[in-house]
Amino acid sequence: MPSTLLQQRLTALQASEDDRGGPLVPLGDGEARSSVDAWLNPPREELPDDFEMPIWDHLDELRERVLVGALAAAAAVLTCFIFSKDLVVFLEAPVAEQGVRFLQLSPGEFFFTTLKVGGYAGILISVPTILYEIAAYVVPGLTKSERQFLAPVILGSSVLFYLGLLFSYEVLTPAALNFFVSYADGAVESLWSIDQYFEFVLVLMLSTGLSFQVPVIQVMLGQLGLVTSEMMFSQWRYVVVGATVAAAVLTPSTDPFTQTLLAVPLVGLYMGGASCVRLLEQRRENQGGIGA
Structure with missing residues (x-):
């Protein structure tokens, strides 16, 4: 069932045919059709043989997929919050052997830190489900060649993002933190705020994943x-x-x-x-x- 995107592109294709006084014909080798024009006016053989849906059916499908993605994210966040203390210990590992001590500088600092850690971790875990729901909604509105291209892009993007997180945790974060610990050695004792530490680590990991x-x-x-x-x-x-x-x-x-x-x-x-x-x-x- 094609999405609204496909309907818009079909309309653009029909309008282009009307303006030219007939159907679009393939251009010769010496005539380079622009990529934007090719995307707006795909060949008819590239369009999927599906049925069109009314706009209200599209909205119902969109609501269902948004709901599934939101429920998956909420379930993942709740699960990660239950194990948030274990996640905190896991994320403290890069400097655990350096003798760094973490302090709670206000009564609720550690509680809100666990909320932050559980929220970030839950969203990261639910990303594959959210991407699947997005892809399942837009795929019917894509051409056949675009459908073949979408899966590798989503898979490659997910793999690279998680590789970025792994690289940050295993290489980048320990190197940065050890640099600060070594620089302060002999001058001051490393007593770090638990909230500021996790803000540093989470921002570094997410920015690395996005840069990948x-x-x-x-x-x-x-x-x-x-x-x-x-x-x-x-x-x-x-x-x-x-x-x-x-x-x-x-x-x-x-x-x-x-x-x-x-x-x-x-x-x-x-x-x-x-x-x-x-x-x-x-x-x-x-x-x-x-x-x-």
Whole structure:
């Protein structure tokens, strides 16, 4: 059942046919049709053979999928809050061996900290369910080729996000915290506020997970034809500068060591994304050669 998006694109396709005085015909090899026009006016053979739904049916489906996603998130948050103390101990591990002591500076500080930790953890756990509900709602409104492209994008985005969290927990967070502990050694005793510590750790982990989405964005832009792999590779100098600036903004610490640890993977992810775009371009060229 196509969504409203598909209906809008069908309407745009019909209007384009009316303006041109007939159906759209494939352009010749020397005539490059823009990617935006190709997206707004897909070939009819690319449109799915499904039935159209009334607008109220779309709203009912949207309500049901939003409800499922909200219930999944609420259940995950509640479960994580039950085990929030275990999560706190788990997130304290990067500096547990350094002799750092955590303090509760106000009566409810630890309670609200466990709420924050449980909320973040529950939302992260429920992300796959939420993404599935979003995909299930929009897939009927996509063309056949877009449907084939959606699943790898969602899977790749999820995997890269969780890899970013893992990288932050295993490498970035311990390195940053150990730097601060070592710097203060012999001068002051490390007594940290539990709330400020988890604000630092959670922000660092989430920002790292989001920054790992760079290859997904590159592949999407490449598939839309807005940029090419050659353009991406040619801008590598600006990417190095941009990764350094992004690392300085995303990391809650101000030490250059932590920023470098994030900037280097960002550059590597960018180059990997550009390589994926090149492989997809070569694949399209090979398919075009076979079709010819």
